Amino acid sequence: MKTPAWAALKAHRxxxxxxxxxxxxxxDGQRAQRFSIEAAGVFLxxxxxxxxPETMRLLLALASECGVANRRDxxxxxxxxxxxxxxxxxxxxxxxxxxxxxxxxxxxxxxxAEVQRVLAHMREFTQQVREGIWRGGTGREITDIVNIGIxxxxxxxxxxxxxxxxxxxxxxxxxxxxNVDGAALERTLAKLSADTTLFIVASKTFTTQETxxxxxxxxxxxxxxxxxxxxxxxxxxxxxxxxxEVEKFGIDTANMFEFWDWVGGRYSLWSAIGLSxxxxxxxxxxxxxxxxxxxxxxxxxxxxxxxxxxxxxxLVGVWNVNFCAANSQCVAPYAQDLHRLAAYLQQLExxxxxxxxxxxxxxxxxxxxxxxxxxxxxxxQHAFFQLLHQGTxxxxxxxxxxxxxxxxxxxxxxxxxxxxxxxxxxLMVGKSEAEVHVELRAKGLNAxxxxxxxxxxxxxxxxxxxxxxxxxxxxxxxxxxxxxxxxKVFVQGVIWGVNSFDQWGVELGKQLAKxxxxxxxxxxxxxxxxxxxxxxxxxxxx
Ligand code: G6Q
Numbered sequence: 001m002k003t004p005a006w007a008a009l010k011a012h013r014x015x016x017x018x019x020x021x022x023x024x025x026x027x028d029g030q031r032a033q034r035f036s037i038e039a040a041g042v043f044l045x046x047x048x049x050x051x052x053p054e055t056m057r058l059l060l061a062l063a064s065e066c067g068v069a070n071r072r073d074x075x076x077x078x079x080x081x082x083x084x085x086x087x088x089x090x091x092x093x094x095x096x097x098x099x100x101x102x103x104x105x106x107x108x109x110x111x112x113a114e115v116q117r118v119l120a121h122m123r124e125f126t127q128q129v130r131e132g133i134w135r136g137g138t139g140r141e142i143t144d145i146v147n148i149g150i151x152x153x154x155x156x157x158x159x160x161x162x163x164x165x166x167x168x169x170x171x172x173x174x175x176x177x178x179n180v181d182g183a184a185l186e187r188t189l190a191k192l193s194a195d196t197t198l199f200i201v202a203s204k205t206f207t208t209q210e211t212x213x214x215x216x217x218x219x220x221x222x223x224x225x226x227x228x229x230x231x232x233x234x235x236x237x238x239x240x241x242x243x244x245e246v247e248k249f250g251i252d253t254a255n256m257f258e259f260w261d262w263v264g265g266r267y268s269l270w271s272a273i274g275l276s277x278x279x280x281x282x283x284x285x286x287x288x289x290x291x292x293x294x295x296x297x298x299x300x301x302x303x304x305x306x307x308x309x310x311x312x313x314x315l316v317g318v319w320n321v322n323f324c325a326a327n328s329q330c331v332a333p334y335a336q337d338l339h340r341l342a343a344y345l346q347q348l349e350x351x352x353x354x355x356x357x358x359x360x361x362x363x364x365x366x367x368x369x370x371x372x373x374x375x376x377x378x379x380x381q382h383a384f385f386q387l388l389h390q391g392t393x394x395x396x397x398x399x400x401x402x403x404x405x406x407x408x409x410x411x412x413x414x415x416x417x418x419x420x421x422x423x424x425x426x427l428m429v430g431k432s433e434a435e436v437h438v439e440l441r442a443k444g445l446n447a448x449x450x451x452x453x454x455x456x457x458x459x460x461x462x463x464x465x466x467x468x469x470x471x472x473x474x475x476x477x478x479x480x481x482x483x484x485x486x487x488k489v490f491v492q493g494v495i496w497g498v499n500s501f502d503q504w505g506v507e508l509g510k511q512l513a514k515x516x517x518x519x520x521x522x523x524x525x526x527x528x529x530x531x532x533x534x535x536x537x538x539x540x541x542x
Pocket of ligand 1: 150151152153202203204205206207208211264265266267351503506
C-alpha cells in the first residue's frame with residue numbers, strides 16, 4: 001500500500017522492534033486507561049498490544065487516508081458499496097428503532113417501514129407460538145423448533161440462541177440443521193415428534209442445495225411420521241427474499257418472513273433470519289438485541305475516529321496483521337454460552353475480508369484478513385494455549401468475558417474471570433530466565449538441571465491481546481458486541497481496500513458440486529476432470 005501513513009507505520013515498526021509492553025506499562029502509569037474505551041455497554045482494553053501513542057496516531061492517519069469516515073457514511077446513506085453485486089449494505093437499518101431520528105434510505109425510499117412491518121409479523125407469530133396459541137396439526141403446542149439453513153442463515157442465529165440460553169422460553173428447544181450430511185437431520189429428528197415440531201426453512205435465495213435438500217427430507221419425515229400433508233402449513237415457515245421459490249416449495253407465503261437483498265447473509269441475524277432467536281427469547285428480547293447493536297452503530301456513526309471503538313479495534317488488528325506479521329487471530333470467549341462465537345466470527349471476518357483483490361479488481365499488495373479461530377476459555381488453556389504462549393508464531397488473542405455470570409455458581413464465575421485475566425497478563429509479561437532460575441532453585445534443582453530446564457520453562461511474553469468486558473451476557477450487550485465486530489470488519493475492509501460484502505468463493509462452492517453430483521448420480525465420470533478427481537469419483541462410486 002502506497003499511502004504516506006502506511007510508509008510511516010512501516011518505518012515506525014522497524015524503529016520499535018525492541019519494544020516491550022511490560023516496559024511501556026512501567027513507563028506510563030496511564031497506559032491501561034489511555035488504551036481502553038467503553039461504548040454501548042462494551043469495555044475494550046487494547047493496551048496489551050505492541051503499540052505506543054505514536055502507533056495509534058499513525059494508524060488513525062491511515063484510517064483518514066483510506067477514507068474510513070466517508071466509506072462509513074456512504075454505506076449508511078444506502079450507496080451500492082457492494083460493487084461486484086451492485087447492492088447496498090443496510091443491515092444497520094434492521095436495528096434502527098422505529099422512533100429513531102436516523103433514516104436509512106435506498107433509492108429515495110426509507111426502508112424503515114418495511115423493516116417494521118416484518119418485525120410486527122415476527123412479533124405476532126412468535127407470541128402465538130410462545131403462548132401456545134399456534135399449534136400443530138393435532139392441536140398440540142410446539143415444543144421444538146428446527147432452523148434449517150446454512151452459512152449466514154445458520155451461524156448467526158445459532159450463535160445467538162446458544163449465547164442467550166438463559167433467556168430462552170422453557171417449553172421451546174431450538175435445533176439447527178445446516179450440513180447436507182443426512183446425519184445432522186436424522187440425529188435431530190430422531191429426538192422429535194412431528195406434531196410438536198416447527199421447521200423454519202431459512203434461506204435468502206431459497207435455492208441453496210443443502211438447505212432445500214434438508215427441507216425436503218424434513219417434510220418427508222413430517223408426513224412419514226403421521227403428519228397430514230394439509231398440516232404442513234402449521235409446521236413449516238420460511239424466511240427468505242424469494243417468495244416465488246418459497247411458494248414452489250409448498251410453504252404458504254402468509255407464513256413467509258421476508259428480508260431484502262441489501263442484507264448480506266452473514267449480516268442477517270438481525271432480520272427475519274433471527275426468527276429462531278425471537279422464538280427462543282421472545283420479541284422483546286430480540287428487540288433488546290437490536291437495541292444493543294443500534295447503540296454500537298450510533299457510536300460508530302458519530303464518535304470521532306480516535307474515540308471510536310470499532311475503528312480502534314480494527315486499527316489494532318491491521319497493525320498486528322500488516323506490521324507485526326500476525327496471520328492468525330484467536331478468539332477466546334470466557335463464557336461457555338459463547339461457544340459458537342469463534343465459528344460465527346470465522347464467517348463474518350473471513351468471508352467478508354478474505355479477499356486478494358481491491359474494490360477495483362487490482363491485486364492487493366498487502367495481507368488482508370487473518371485466519372480466525374478459537375474456543376471458549378478455560379477449555380482452550382488445556383489445549384492450544386501452549387502454542388499461544390510458546391509457539392513460533394505470534395498470534396493475537398481477543399479475550400471476551402462478562403463481569404457478572406448468568407448462572408447460580410459465583411465461585412465458578414470468579415475462577416473463570418481469574419483465568420481470563422491471568423492469561424492475557426501471562427502472554428504479555430512472559431517469564432524471564434531469571435524468574436525460571438529462582439523458581440527451580442526453590443524446588444531444590446541443581447545447577448545442571450536448572451540449565452537444562454530453563455529454555456523449556458522460559459516465556460518470551462510480549463504477545464498481544466485485547467480484552468473485551470461486558471457487564472453480563474444479555475441480549476443488549478451481545479447485540480453491541482456483535483455489531484462491534486461487524487463494524488470492525490467494515491473498517492478493516494476499507495483499509496485493505498476490499499469489498500467486504502461479496503463472497504465469490506462461497507458462490508463457487510454452490511456451483512462446483514452440481515457437476516460432480518450429476519456424474520455420481522449417473523454413474524459416469526466425464527473425461528473433463530484431472531486424474532485425482534476422476535480416481536476419487538470412481539472410488540466412491542465403486
Ligand atoms: C453469507 C454467505 C453464505 C450464505 C449461505 C446460505 O454471507 O453468502 O454463507 O448465507 O450460503 O445462503 P442462503 O441463505 O441463500 O441459503
